[in-house]
Amino acid sequence: MLQSIQEDKLLHLVVHLAFVCSLRAGEIAGIDIRTIDVRDRCLWITRQVQRVSDTALSVLPKNEIIRVFPKLIHTSKSSLILKGPKTEDSHRKQYLTVPLIREIQERLAEIEANKRFFGSEYHDYGLLICQPDGRPIDPKNLESAFREHQARISIPYEERVDIQGLRKSGQMHKVRLSKNDYQLVAESAGQSPEVLMSNYNEALDSEKRALSRMVEGSFYPQQESEQAQTDEVSELVARLQQNPDLQRQLLQNLLLGAVGAEASTQCKDISRLAGFVS
Template identity: 35%
Template sequence: MAYITKRGSSYSVRYTYQDEHGKSCDKWERFPTKEEAVKRQKQIEHELATGNFLIPSTVTVAEFLMDWLPKQCSKHKWAPKTYQSNLALIQNLIIPYIGEMQMQKLRPYHIEALYDPLSKTPCGQYVGGKRRDLSPKQQKRTLSGTTLHEVHQLLHNSFLLAVEWGILIKSPVPVEAPKKTTQERSIWEVEEMRAALDSMEDPILHLAVHLTLVGALREGEVAGLTPEDIDFDAANGMGTFTVNRSMQRVQKDTLAQVDKGCILRIFPDKLEGSKTSLILKGTKTEASCRTIFMTAALREELKQWLERLKQEEALDPERYRNSGMLLRLPNGLAVEPVLIRKKFLKWQDAHPEFPRIVFHGLRHSSATY
């Protein structure tokens, strides 16, 4: 039952409910008029009678999402990058704007109002939840519609769970999501691929690009290859290489949160006190595991590359640190995806005659032709 009591010029509705732990609690809600108090009294009595009463909660959006994140990560066995991506969305694009609001006070117009300032927010304005000072040039590049769509999807999924947990009666996230940004990715034509490859003198970059153009590999997949993935005798001597791993650099804090089942190897730190780790993990999906036929040119280059690795190790075996990877630095350490990307950008700066594309664009060029 709920009771109405007049206090001065206002009216209070008093009722008793059981919290999530089954403890009996008293609650007072104040209203300026008797009509509002009576309306609320009837609503409370109906909700209590039908079992639809929403237990009062002061939990904020920030508190809820930071509780939701590790639970979902554990439940769905997220990969490190998936956890990092969702954490970044929460810390940098949600908490700074609506993090302090109470979940039960959120309405659809609050979420709709979030998208407008986000669409004008420069990329990298917040990192780790902390606001950064950006240069005028950096401020010109704002968040894309695709990023806003990802924020919407995260809120949609998490707030549906808030309903299941009894924090909300209904999700305040609007049905319609911000539209994704559609941008056609630039690719090279066949002759451009051949000419570009011929102009690359860096042996690491040349092999990485060659592998990508033949097999439509991602950067992490190129860096994740090992000599054991190569079979020169397969396919009647044509040769094949197998893709079933990917290399990534992730935050150490992330590794403490995710399931280690997908992680095949954690490489030793190069620098003392590093906050990130280089890891080798299984490919993104089962469909990403594949065996690719070599071309005659790639087969020959791989044979020469493996011979080169033996020679480099023989030069100074005591200092050589054999990472076991196919792509290695002269000292034996693994070549990270970011180094491949940097080498490709440096080559592009030196060869403006070729259409400028991102390294991932090589994969799309390969898949197209």
């Protein structure tokens, strides 16, 4: 996947960070360049960028807010803010791979060039992931850019992942590399071992389902496999004809576009995801 994003350096870095460091989109958008230690090949996760409504902003404890960024559209009813990590455990040190630290160094050089170009028009908030003039990037825009890239390179819709999916796949890869050291991997990702184990079991179930499909495709003659699918469809039609309530529920779900859309981005084949950024 990383090789396919060479034309978009910023998105390339975002994907690289999400997988290797198991970062949330808001954490990526909030990385402080002053916490990056090139010699020690590490950085600290100390803050995140988040969009909140004006109503929510008015009740947020002031000590949780580091900065409220100026609105680009004055009539907007929400603002981007810089705040502390999601939890105390989310405040953490991340060690970086050699390729990732090199990419970060290139990004830092690009930021310095942008500062010279924009001069006094540059908004220096100390952000690693930012617009050319230094202004913050909405984490949702990072998600949108990643989804659009996957569509461009013709990844099937049901196989696409969001940045949270990259974070999870990075965690699962580390679990296997560490021979199931959940405590170590959880601390690296800034979450509890219980949450990590839940994510792992969820992903493992997806792997089992994928394995079952592979067995079906390789073991049974094609005609039997097609007949099995036909039988399943016939059974479903019969159930719908006998159950008006089920018909209405299915129609409502189809109209809302809710059938499996969100779940498909959370549970993916881990071996495919582990190679997602190779």
